[in-house]
Amino acid sequence: MMSELAESNRAVVDDAPPRSRWLPWRKQLLRDKKALFGLIVLAVLTLTAILAPLIAPYDPNAMDFMMMEGPSLAHPLGVDDLGRDLLSRLIHGSRISLFVGFSTVALALIAGVALGVIAGYFGGIADTIIMRYIDLQWAFPNFIIAVYLVAVFGTGLANVIVAVSLAFVDDFARIARGMVLTIKQEQYVDAARTLGASHNRIMWRHILPNATAPIIVQATVSVSYAILAEAGLSFLGLGVEADTPTWGLILADGRSFISRAWWIGVFPGLFIMITVLSINFLGDAMRDVLDVREVKAD
Amino acid sequence: MADALLEVRDLKVHFPVTRGALLQRVVGQVKAVDGVSFTVRPGEVLGLVGESGCGKTTVARSILKLVAPTSGQILFDGTDIWAMNKAEEAGLRRRMQAIFQDPYSSLNPRMKIREIVGEPFVIHESSIGRQEIDRRVRDLLDLCGLPGRIADRYPHEMSGGQRQRVGIARALALKPDLIVCDEAVSALDVSIQAQIINLLVDLKDELGLTYVFIGHDLSVVKHICDRVAVMYLGRIAEFAGSDTLFGQPLHPYTRALLDAVPVPDPAVEASTEHQVLSGEIPSPVNPPSGCVFHPRCPIAVEGCRTDVPPLQEERAGHFAACSQVRFETPTASPPSIHSPPMP
Ligand SMILES: Nc1ncnc2c1ncn2[C@@H]1O[C@H](COP(=O)(O)OP(=O)(O)OP(=O)(O)O)[C@@H](O)[C@H]1O
Ligand code: SF4
Ligand SMILES: [Mg+2]
Numbered sequence: 001m002m003s004e005l006a007e008s009n010r011a012v013v014d015d016a017p018p019r020s021r022w023l024p025w026r027k028q029l030l031r032d033k034k035a036l037f038g039l040i041v042l043a044v045l046t047l048t049a050i051l052a053p054l055i056a057p058y059d060p061n062a063m064d065f066m067m068m069e070g071p072s073l074a075h076p077l078g079v080d081d082l083g084r085d086l087l088s089r090l091i092h093g094s095r096i097s098l099f100v101g102f103s104t105v106a107l108a109l110i111a112g113v114a115l116g117v118i119a120g121y122f123g124g125i126a127d128t129i130i131m132r133y134i135d136l137q138w139a140f141p142n143f144i145i146a147v148y149l150v151a152v153f154g155t156g157l158a159n160v161i162v163a164v165s166l167a168f169v170d171d172f173a174r175i176a177r178g179m180v181l182t183i184k185q186e187q188y189v190d191a192a193r194t195l196g197a198s199h200n201r202i203m204w205r206h207i208l209p210n211a212t213a214p215i216i217v218q219a220t221v222s223v224s225y226a227i228l229a230e231a232g233l234s235f236l237g238l239g240v241e242a243d244t245p246t247w248g249l250i251l252a253d254g255r256s257f258i259s260r261a262w263w264i265g266v267f268p269g270l271f272i273m274i275t276v277l278s279i280n281f282l283g284d285a286m287r288d289v290l291d292v293r294e295v296k297a298d
Numbered sequence: 299m300a301d302a303l304l305e306v307r308d309l310k311v312h313f314p315v316t317r318g319a320l321l322q323r324v325v326g327q328v329k330a331v332d333g334v335s336f337t338v339r340p341g342e343v344l345g346l347v348g349e350s351g352c353g354k355t356t357v358a359r360s361i362l363k364l365v366a367p368t369s370g371q372i373l374f375d376g377t378d379i380w381a382m383n384k385a386e387e388a389g390l391r392r393r394m395q396a397i398f399q400d401p402y403s404s405l406n407p408r409m410k411i412r413e414i415v416g417e418p419f420v421i422h423e424s425s426i427g428r429q430e431i432d433r434r435v436r437d438l439l440d441l442c443g444l445p446g447r448i449a450d451r452y453p454h455e456m457s458g459g460q461r462q463r464v465g466i467a468r469a470l471a472l473k474p475d476l477i478v479c480d481e482a483v484s485a486l487d488v489s490i491q492a493q494i495i496n497l498l499v500d501l502k503d504e505l506g507l508t509y510v511f512i513g514h515d516l517s518v519v520k521h522i523c524d525r526v527a528v529m530y531l532g533r534i535a536e537f538a539g540s541d542t543l544f545g546q547p548l549h550p551y552t553r554a555l556l557d558a559v560p561v562p563d564p565a566v567e568a569s570t571e572h573q574v575l576s577g578e579i580p581s582p583v584n585p586p587s588g589c590v591f592h593p594r595c596p597i598a599v600e601g602c603r604t605d606v607p608p609l610q611e612e613r614a615g616h617f618a619a620c621s622q623v624r625f626e627t628p629t630a631s632p633p634s635i636h637s638p639p640m641p
Binding site for chain 1: 364395398405408422472
C-alpha cells in the first residue's frame with residue numbers, strides 16, 4: 001500500500017552533497033616544491049640504477065693505469081685507489097642502495113603490517129605476544145639490530161636484506177596496530193560484522209585500506225633509513241661482498257685516502273645524502289598531504 | 299515457533315574499567331546494561347529511549363552479536379544467539395541487520411556504493427556472479443530512493459541523507475526479518491529525518507519488517523513505535539504501548555523526560571513549567587543503591603534508597619519499575635512531580 005505521499009518520500013529531495021575533501025592528493029603533492037625536488041631526484045636515480053650498464057661511462061671494475069686521479073674530463077668524479085672510475089662505480093652502486101632500500105622496506109612493511117593488524121584486531125593473547133616482541137625490538141635502534149642480525153646470519157646481499165627488513169618490522173607493526181585500534185571502533189566495521197563478514201575480510205578489506213596513510217608515510221621515511229643502514233653495514237664491512245660497488249663500501253674505502261684523494265670519500269657521501277634528503281622531503285610532503293598526525297601506538 | 303521474534307532475558311553487559319598502562323588492573327565495572335528483559339513481536343516497532351549513556355547502544359550491540367553479554371540470554375526466533383554454530387550464525391546474520399547512527403562512519407570510505415551495497419551478496423551468495431549482484435544493487439538503491447548512477451560514487455561524494463539511504467539499502471539486501479536502528483536519524487537534519495523516517499515506515503509495511511528503534515527524540519519514537527521501553531542507567535524504568543507510555547506515563551523518570559519535551563503549541567509551551575531533571579546522571583560504574591533513580595527522583599521516599607523496585611506489570615501490558623506508582627489522570631505537568639515526597 002503505497003500512498004502518493006509515500007511515493008514522494010522515495011524521491012531524493014536531499015541536502016547537497018559535500019564537496020570532495022581529499023581526492024587529488026597526488027596533485028597536491030606535485031605543488032610542494034620540496035616534494036617535487038625529491039620526486040625528480042628519485043626518478044633520475046631510479047632510471048640510472050635501471051640503466052646503469054648503459055649510462056655508466058666505464059665498467060665499474062675496470063682498472064686504469066692511473067690511480068687516485070682527481071676529477072677530470074675523462075673521469076668526472078675521479079678514479080679510486082685501484083684506478084676504477086668513481087662515477088661508474090657510484091652509478092652501479094645506486095642499484096644496490098635503491099634495491100636494498102625498497103626491498104627491505106617492502107618486506108618490513110608486509111611483515112610489520114600483518115603483525116600489527118592481527119595484534120590490534122584480535123587483541124588478547126595474540127596482541128600480548130606480538131607486542132611483547134615488538135616492544136623488545138623497539139628498545140634497540142634499528143641499525144644496532146641490523147648489525148646484530150648480520151653478525152648472526154653472516155654477510156652477503158640476501159642476508160643484509162633480511163637483517164635490515166627484520167630491523168624495521170617493529171615500526172610498521174606499531175603504526176598498523178595503532179591505526180587498527182582506532183578504525184576497529186568505526187561503525188562500518190560493526191556493519192561488516194553484522195553482515196557476517198569473516199575476520200580476514202574485515203581486517204584486509206575494511207580496516208587496512210583505511211590505515212594506509214601513516215603506513216605510506218612511514219614507508220617513505222624508512223626507505224631512507226634502510227639505504228643508510230645498508231651503507232652503514234657496508235662501511236663496517238658487514239654488508240655485501242668486498243668488491244661490489246655500493247655507496248657504503250666506496251665511502252669506507254675513501255676513508256683511508258681522505259687526505260690524499262678527498263673525492264673517493266666525498267662523492268659517495270654526497271650521493272647518500274642527496275638520496276636520503278629527497279626521500280625525506282617526499283615523506284614530509286606526504287605527511288602533510290595525507291594529513292597524518294603522529295600515530296600514538298601504545 | 300516462538301511468538302516473539304526476539305527475546306532479551308535479563309541481559310547484563312559489564313565492561314571492565316582498567317587502570318595502569320603496563321600492568322592493567324581491573325578497578326571496577328561499567329554496568330552499561332544491568333538486567334534488561336523485553337520481547338519483540340514479529341512486525342512491530344519496539345522503541346528504546348533514554349538519556350545518553352543509559353545503555354541503549356550496548357543493548358543493540360548485544361542483540362547484533364557485536365558485544366558479548368556478561369550474563370543473560372538473547373533469543374532470536376527461539377534460539378540463543380550466543381549458543382549458535384557457524385551455520386546457524388550465518389543464518390542469523392542474514393535475518394538480522396542494522397542501521398547505524400552516523401552516516402559518516404557507517405560506510406567504508408574506501409569502498410564504492412556498489413561494493414558497499416553488494417557486500418552482503420558477496421558474503422552470503424557468492425555464487426550469483428557480478429552482473430546479478432549489480433542488478434540487485436540497482437534494485438535496492440531504487441527501493442531506497444537513490445538513482446542507480448550513485449553506485450559508482452564513494453561515500454564522501456554524497457550527502458548525509460543519501461548515505462543513510464545507502465545504509466538502509468545494505469541492511470535490506472538479504473531480506474532480513476529484524477532491523478536494529480540505533481539512532482538511525484539522529485545525525486541528520488530535521489527535514490531529512492522526516493524523509494528517512496517515512497522511508498523506514500514504507501519499507502516496513504512493504505517488506506513486513508520488524509524494527510528495534512533506538513532514539514532519544516521522543517516525538518520520532520512516539521510516531522514510529524508500537525511499544526516503547528524507557529531505559530535509565532542500564533535498566534528498564536518503564537515499558538508500555540506507545541500511546542499508553544506517552545499518554546499515561548507511570549514512572550517519574552518517564553514523566554520528567556516527557557515534561558522536558560517542548561510542546562508544539564506556543565501558547566501551551568509558554569504556560570508549561572518545565573521540570574528539568576536535577577542532578578547529573580550517576581556513573582554506571584557506581585550506580586546508586588536501591589532504586590537507581592532515587593537521587594534525582596522528585597517523589598522518592600526513604601525506602602527507595604535501599605529497595606530495588608522490580609519491573610512490575612501495573613496494568614495490562616504496562617510495566618514500571620517504581621514502588622510509588624500512582625494512577626493519575628495525566629496533565630501537562632503532574633502535580634506529584636512538583637510536590638515534596640509524601641511521608
Ligand atoms: N566498549 C566499552 N567499554 C567500556 N565502556 C563502555 C563501552 N561501551 C559503552 N560503554 C559505557 O557504557 C555506558 C552505556 O553506553 P551506551 O553507548 O550503550 O549508551 P547509549 O544509551 O547508547 O548512549 P548514547 O545516547 O550516547 O548513544 C556508557 O557509560 C559508556 O561509557
Ligand atoms: S522507586 Fe522511588 S526513587 Fe525509584 S522511581 Fe519510584 S519513587 Fe522514585
Ligand atoms: Mg548510543
